[in-house]
Amino acid sequence: MKTKFNIEKFESQGISLKNLEIFIGEVIEEEDWEPMGPYPFPSATDLRDWDFKILKRYKPFYAPYDDTCSLCTLGKCDLTGNKKGACGIDLKATQGRIVLLACVVGTSAHVAHARHLYHDIVKRYGKDLPIDLGSEIEVEAPLTRLITGIRPKTVGDFEPVLEYIEEQLVQMADALHTGQEGSYLDFESKALHVGMLDSLGKEVADILQIVAFNFPKGDSDVHLVEMGIGTMSPERPTILVIGHNVPPALDIADYLIENGLEDKVDIAGICCTSLDITRYYPNAKIVAALSHQIKAIRSGLADVIVVDEQCIRADILEQARRVRAPLIATMDKALHGLKDRTNDDVDKIVEDLVSGKVDGVAILDSEKIGEVAVKVALKVHESRKDVKSLPSDEELKELVNKCIHCNRCTLACPQNLKISEANRIAKTGDLSKLRELYESCISCLRCEQVCPVNIPINDVIMKAAMPLIRNEKGKVRAGRGPIKDTEIRNVGAPIVLGTIPGIIAAIGCDNNPRGAKDVWLLVKEFLDRRFIVTVSGCAAINLGLYKDEDGETLYEKYPGEFDAGGLVNVGSCVANAHIHGAAIKVASIFARRKLRGNYDEIADYILNRVGACGVAWGAYSQKAASIATGFNRLGVPAVVGPHGVKYRRAYLGRRDREEDWTLYNARDGSEVRVEPAPEHLLVAAETIEEAIPLVAKLCMRPNDTPQGRQIKLTHYLDLSMKYLKKYPEDWYLFVRNEADLPLARKEELLKRLEDDYGWKIDWKTKRILEGPIRKVDPSFDPTNLERLIRK
Amino acid sequence: METPYDIGNIPGPKMARVVTPEEFVKQFKKAKKPLLIVGSEISQEELRKRVEKLIDLGITTVATGGSIRYFVEDGYDEKVEVAVLHELTNMLLDENWKGFDGEGNYDFVIFLGITYYLASQMLSALKNFAPHIKTASIERYYHPNADISFKNQFKDEKFFQMVDEIIDKIGEE
Structure with a gap:
C-alpha cells in the first residue's frame, strides 16, 4: 500500500515545516522537469470543481432510452416522469448512472488493452525499453505528464500510471452500485473523470506499441495502405484479423517475413487491428471498418479469421462456420466458447482446424498464433475454393421474389432501411434500390432473424451490390x-x-x-x-x-x-x-x-x-x-x-x-x-x-x-x-466589432446588424457603435478558474 | 397495441396512445400554443408541400435537421424558424423558455418528418422532463414516447391521406 501526506505549513515549538510531502510504501523520485501542479494523480473529487464549472454551463440533457430501472431485485421500477425507484434514485440520476457505466466499460476496454500490451511488451523487451519518440518529440506523453506528473522514460514508468487508472476505475465502478451515488451531477463528474482516465489509458497503450513495435513516430509522410473489400484476393490465402490488440497480427506478419511467405499469404484486417498492423507491416490490407465485418466474412474470401479484442461480432464463430473459415480467438476476454489449445502442439492444432474436426480454437500465446494461422491458411485455401458465400444471379431472383413485404425487416433495422420496397423494385429486375442499401446497411443481421420466409437479406444486398464491392478499393x-x-x-x-x-x-x-x-x-x-x-x-x-x-x-x-x-x-x-x-x-x-x-x-x-x-x-x-x-x-x-x-x-x-x-x-x-x-x-x-x-x-x-x-x-x-x-x-x-466581420460581406452584414438586431452603426466609418455582447480587448486573459486570477 | 417503428424501442409503462387524424385535430384545437417541428425527411416533396399547407394555416413551424434549405428553395424560409433539434428540445424542457416569439414556451409539440430514432429520443426527453408539454407524432411511424401518435404507415398514399385529413380539418376553422 502506498500513502502520501502533504503538509503545506506546520509550526510548533520552534519547528517550522512548509510544503512537506511524505510517501509511505514507495519512494517516488521527484524530478525537476517542471514544478508539480495541484492535482497529480487526481481523484474524482480533486477535479470535481472543474467538472461542476463546465456542468453549470453545459448542463446534462437526458433522453432516456428506457424509463425503467432493473438493476436490483427491488425493481423493475417505473421512473417515468422522473419518478424515484425503490432505492430512491430518480430517472435523471439513473441516466447519469448509465452514462457512467458506459464510460467505465469503454475505459476498461482501452485500459485493459493497455495493460495487456504492457505485460506483453515487458515480457518481450523488458521494463527498461526506452520511451523514445525521436528528436522532434520532447513532450512524449502529454496526458501522462498532465494527469500523473510523471515524465516516462522507460516502459516501466507506465506501471504506476496503469495502477492509478485501474484503482480509479474500480472506485468509479463502485459508485455505480445500488446505494452509492444519488446525484446526477456527481454521476456526470465521475463520468468526466473516467473519460479523462480513458484518454490517459489510450496514450499509454499507443506509446507502448509505438516504442515496442517501431510504429511511425509522428512522420507525416507515412506509407499508403491498400484498403477495401475489393482488395481481398480470391487467388491467395488470406488471414482476416479483427479487433484492437495488434500483437497476434504482428506475430502472423513476423512468421510470414521469417518464412519468406509475404507474397504467398495476405493479412487483411478489420477495425483498429487493421490500422495497427499496417503501422508495422505495410503489406497488410485494411479491408473495412467495423460496419463491414459481416460483409467481409460473408464475402468468403477470408481463409482464416483471427480475433483479438473489442468490436468483434458476438456470433463470430457462427459467421465463420458459415463460410468454413477456421476461427482463432487470441484474448482471454473474447474466447467465444472455444477450447484453449495454447499448450498443444502446433501441428496438432493445425491438423484439427484443417480437417474441420474443430471450427476454431483459442490460443493465448501470440507467437504460436502466427505459425498456426499461416499454416492453416495455406492448407485450407484450395479446399475452400468451393465455398459458396453469396447467392447466384438465379438464386437472387428467387430470393427477392419470396419477399411478402411484411416490413418486419424495416421494423428490425436500426437504420430503418426500406428493404421491402427495394425488394419490390428488384422483382422487376431493377437492383438499384437494393444496391443503394449497401452503403447504409451496417450488416447487423437483425433483419435476417425476423424474416418469416428466411431471406438472407444481408447476402441479397451484397449480391446486388457486387459491382460496387468489386471496385471497393x-x-x-x-x-x-x-x-x-x-x-x-x-x-x-x-x-x-x-x-x-x-x-x-x-x-x-x-x-x-x-x-x-x-x-x-x-x-x-x-x-x-x-x-x-x-x-x-x-x-x-x-x-x-x-x-x-x-x-x-x-x-x-x-x-x-x-x-x-x-x-x-x-x-x-x-x-x-x-x-x-x-x-x-x-x-x-x-x-x-x-x-x-x-x-x-x-x-x-x-x-x-x-x-x-x-x-x-x-x-x-x-x-x-x-x-x-x-x-x-x-x-x-x-x-x-x-x-x-x-x-x-x-x-x-x-x-x-x-x-x-x-x-x-x-x-x-x-x-x-x-x-x-x-x-x-x-x-x-x-x-x-x-x-x-x-x-x-x-x-x-x-x-x-x-x-x-x-x-x-x-x-x-x-x-x-x-x-x-x-x-x-x-x-x-x-x-464583437466590425473587424470580426467577413470582409467580402462587411457592408451587407452591418446592414443586417442594424436592421435585424437593432445595432447602431456609424456608416461613415463603417464602425459598430452599439450592439455586441462585448468589445475586443487584446488584454483579455479568459479563464473559468479563480486560482488563475493574478490580482 | 401498435408496434414501435423500431421494434425493440419499448421504453416503459407509458407509451403513446394511437390516434386518428380526427382525434389528433381535437387535441390540437385544445392547445393554446402549438409548435410543429419538422426534420430532414421533408426533403420528400410530397411531404414538404403538405407541411407548407400547415404553415399557411398559421401553425408555428420550426425546421430542424438542415431542412431549412428546402423551405428556402420553396420561398418559405421567412415563415419558419430554424433550430438544431437537440438544442430546441433542450429549450422546450425549460418551462420558462421564451419561445421563438418571446412570449413563452409551447404547450403542444408536433413531430413530423424527423429521423425516427432521433425523434424518439427527443420525445423521451419531453415525456420524462417536460410535464408542461404534450407531444404528438404525426409521422408515418408509431412513436411510443409521444403522448399521442399515428400508427405505422408503410405506404405513402395512406400516410399522406392522413396528413391531408389533418390539413382539411384544421383548415375548416
Missing part, C-alpha cells in the same frame, strides 16, 4: 501516431489566435445514418477550408473508400502534416490520445503553461483558446462514450450523429441564458460576459448538412483575435449558406 495513409513538437511550434500561434480556424477530429465508429460518405464530405469540406483535420479508427478507414473527381482519395490529395489543410491519420482508437496530446501541447509548448499535475488549468486553456471540435458521426460502442467524455473534460466539444442521442446524455449550452456566459479576466479578476463559444460540449445533429456549420461554429473561442474570428465567422456563414442556404440565426452573437 482505396488507400489509407497508415497511422502516424503523435504530433511532433516542431509542428506544434508552427501552428500553436495560428490556432490560438484563430487564423487556423480549427482542429477537427473525425473519430470513432461508423454507425452512420447515410453511410461513410457523410464523414468524407465533412472532412473534405474542412480540409478545403484549411482546417487541420485529424482522424482515427473506423472514421479514418472509411475515408479511404471514396475518391474525388481526380480519382484520388483524401489521403492522396492532402498532406499528412499537422498543419492547415493537413489530413492527419493518428492511427487506431487508442491513438486518439495524440489528438488530446496536440491540444495539450499547444498549451504547453506554445503558451508555456505548466503541464505537470495541472489538469484544470490546461483544460481551461483549451476550452477558451484552442478551437478544436470532435466529430463522432457514427458513434456506436461504450468506448465512443468514454472517448467523447474524455475530450469534453479537456474542454473539447464534440458533435455526434443522430444515433448518438442513444447515449442518453448530451452537454448542451444555452445561448439565450446570459448568466451562463461569463468568464474571469485573469489579469484583474473582473467578470466578462462573453459570446457563447463554444456553445455545447456534446450535441447531436440529424444530418451532415446540419452538422458541418455546427462544427464550424463550435471552433470559435473567446480568445479569438479579430482576424481569427473573422476567418471563423466567414466559414460559419459560408457553410450555413452552402448547406442550409441561409445565414444562421445566431451569427451576430459572435461579432
Whole structure:
C-alpha cells in the first residue's frame, strides 16, 4: 500500500515545516522537469470543481432510452416522469448512472488493452525499453505528464500510471452500485473523470506499441495502405484479423517475413487491428471498418479469421462456420466458447482446424498464433475454393421474389432501411434500390432473424451490390501516431489566435445514418477550408473508400502534416490520445503553461483558446462514450450523429441564458460576459448538412483575435449558406466589432446588424457603435478558474 | 397495441396512445400554443408541400435537421424558424423558455418528418422532463414516447391521406 501526506505549513515549538510531502510504501523520485501542479494523480473529487464549472454551463440533457430501472431485485421500477425507484434514485440520476457505466466499460476496454500490451511488451523487451519518440518529440506523453506528473522514460514508468487508472476505475465502478451515488451531477463528474482516465489509458497503450513495435513516430509522410473489400484476393490465402490488440497480427506478419511467405499469404484486417498492423507491416490490407465485418466474412474470401479484442461480432464463430473459415480467438476476454489449445502442439492444432474436426480454437500465446494461422491458411485455401458465400444471379431472383413485404425487416433495422420496397423494385429486375442499401446497411443481421420466409437479406444486398464491392478499393495513409513538437511550434500561434480556424477530429465508429460518405464530405469540406483535420479508427478507414473527381482519395490529395489543410491519420482508437496530446501541447509548448499535475488549468486553456471540435458521426460502442467524455473534460466539444442521442446524455449550452456566459479576466479578476463559444460540449445533429456549420461554429473561442474570428465567422456563414442556404440565426452573437466581420460581406452584414438586431452603426466609418455582447480587448486573459486570477 | 417503428424501442409503462387524424385535430384545437417541428425527411416533396399547407394555416413551424434549405428553395424560409433539434428540445424542457416569439414556451409539440430514432429520443426527453408539454407524432411511424401518435404507415398514399385529413380539418376553422 502506498500513502502520501502533504503538509503545506506546520509550526510548533520552534519547528517550522512548509510544503512537506511524505510517501509511505514507495519512494517516488521527484524530478525537476517542471514544478508539480495541484492535482497529480487526481481523484474524482480533486477535479470535481472543474467538472461542476463546465456542468453549470453545459448542463446534462437526458433522453432516456428506457424509463425503467432493473438493476436490483427491488425493481423493475417505473421512473417515468422522473419518478424515484425503490432505492430512491430518480430517472435523471439513473441516466447519469448509465452514462457512467458506459464510460467505465469503454475505459476498461482501452485500459485493459493497455495493460495487456504492457505485460506483453515487458515480457518481450523488458521494463527498461526506452520511451523514445525521436528528436522532434520532447513532450512524449502529454496526458501522462498532465494527469500523473510523471515524465516516462522507460516502459516501466507506465506501471504506476496503469495502477492509478485501474484503482480509479474500480472506485468509479463502485459508485455505480445500488446505494452509492444519488446525484446526477456527481454521476456526470465521475463520468468526466473516467473519460479523462480513458484518454490517459489510450496514450499509454499507443506509446507502448509505438516504442515496442517501431510504429511511425509522428512522420507525416507515412506509407499508403491498400484498403477495401475489393482488395481481398480470391487467388491467395488470406488471414482476416479483427479487433484492437495488434500483437497476434504482428506475430502472423513476423512468421510470414521469417518464412519468406509475404507474397504467398495476405493479412487483411478489420477495425483498429487493421490500422495497427499496417503501422508495422505495410503489406497488410485494411479491408473495412467495423460496419463491414459481416460483409467481409460473408464475402468468403477470408481463409482464416483471427480475433483479438473489442468490436468483434458476438456470433463470430457462427459467421465463420458459415463460410468454413477456421476461427482463432487470441484474448482471454473474447474466447467465444472455444477450447484453449495454447499448450498443444502446433501441428496438432493445425491438423484439427484443417480437417474441420474443430471450427476454431483459442490460443493465448501470440507467437504460436502466427505459425498456426499461416499454416492453416495455406492448407485450407484450395479446399475452400468451393465455398459458396453469396447467392447466384438465379438464386437472387428467387430470393427477392419470396419477399411478402411484411416490413418486419424495416421494423428490425436500426437504420430503418426500406428493404421491402427495394425488394419490390428488384422483382422487376431493377437492383438499384437494393444496391443503394449497401452503403447504409451496417450488416447487423437483425433483419435476417425476423424474416418469416428466411431471406438472407444481408447476402441479397451484397449480391446486388457486387459491382460496387468489386471496385471497393482505396488507400489509407497508415497511422502516424503523435504530433511532433516542431509542428506544434508552427501552428500553436495560428490556432490560438484563430487564423487556423480549427482542429477537427473525425473519430470513432461508423454507425452512420447515410453511410461513410457523410464523414468524407465533412472532412473534405474542412480540409478545403484549411482546417487541420485529424482522424482515427473506423472514421479514418472509411475515408479511404471514396475518391474525388481526380480519382484520388483524401489521403492522396492532402498532406499528412499537422498543419492547415493537413489530413492527419493518428492511427487506431487508442491513438486518439495524440489528438488530446496536440491540444495539450499547444498549451504547453506554445503558451508555456505548466503541464505537470495541472489538469484544470490546461483544460481551461483549451476550452477558451484552442478551437478544436470532435466529430463522432457514427458513434456506436461504450468506448465512443468514454472517448467523447474524455475530450469534453479537456474542454473539447464534440458533435455526434443522430444515433448518438442513444447515449442518453448530451452537454448542451444555452445561448439565450446570459448568466451562463461569463468568464474571469485573469489579469484583474473582473467578470466578462462573453459570446457563447463554444456553445455545447456534446450535441447531436440529424444530418451532415446540419452538422458541418455546427462544427464550424463550435471552433470559435473567446480568445479569438479579430482576424481569427473573422476567418471563423466567414466559414460559419459560408457553410450555413452552402448547406442550409441561409445565414444562421445566431451569427451576430459572435461579432464583437466590425473587424470580426467577413470582409467580402462587411457592408451587407452591418446592414443586417442594424436592421435585424437593432445595432447602431456609424456608416461613415463603417464602425459598430452599439450592439455586441462585448468589445475586443487584446488584454483579455479568459479563464473559468479563480486560482488563475493574478490580482 | 401498435408496434414501435423500431421494434425493440419499448421504453416503459407509458407509451403513446394511437390516434386518428380526427382525434389528433381535437387535441390540437385544445392547445393554446402549438409548435410543429419538422426534420430532414421533408426533403420528400410530397411531404414538404403538405407541411407548407400547415404553415399557411398559421401553425408555428420550426425546421430542424438542415431542412431549412428546402423551405428556402420553396420561398418559405421567412415563415419558419430554424433550430438544431437537440438544442430546441433542450429549450422546450425549460418551462420558462421564451419561445421563438418571446412570449413563452409551447404547450403542444408536433413531430413530423424527423429521423425516427432521433425523434424518439427527443420525445423521451419531453415525456420524462417536460410535464408542461404534450407531444404528438404525426409521422408515418408509431412513436411510443409521444403522448399521442399515428400508427405505422408503410405506404405513402395512406400516410399522406392522413396528413391531408389533418390539413382539411384544421383548415375548416
